[in-house]
Amino acid sequence: MAEHCAKHDITYQQGGECWNCEEQKMIAAGTREAAYQDPAFLHKRGGAQFQQTTLNAAIHKLSQLSPEQLANLIALANTPQPGATRRLIAVG
Numbered sequence: 001m002a003e004h005c006a007k008h009d010i011t012y013q014q015g016g017e018c019w020n021c022e023e024q025k026m027i028a029a030g031t032r033e034a035a036y037q038d039p040a041f042l043h044k045r046g047g048a049q050f051q052q053t054t055l056n057a058a059i060h061k062l063s064q065l066s067p068e069q070l071a072n073l074i075a076l077a078n079t080p081q082p083g084a085t086r087r088l089i090a091v092g
Contacts, residue, residue, distance in 0.1 A: 001014045002014060005018035005020070005021060007020075007021070008020040008021065012044070016044070019041070019044050019071075022035075023035070032083070037057070039054045039057060061077045
């Protein structure tokens with residue numbers, strides 16, 4: 001069941017908190033910035049699905065890497081690790 005915050009005209013899940021009220025409680029700028037990097041908080045605000053925001057955060061981190069860092073990451077991913085199972089990560 002959903003609850004409604006009359007102050008901000010926002011509907012949220014029962015037992016939760018209005019994201020706007022929650023944001024107003026974030027006094028320290030570092031706390032607020034960290035919340036905006038959290039996919040769960042962004043999803044609660046009515047944004048993209050949790051999986052999409054997680055993927056967006058990962059792609060953002062990858063986009064910050066230099067060409068040398070990307071080459072090192074690819075080389076590390078291609079290095080066989082004893083006892084490890086291989087997983088294929090596809091980027092489309």
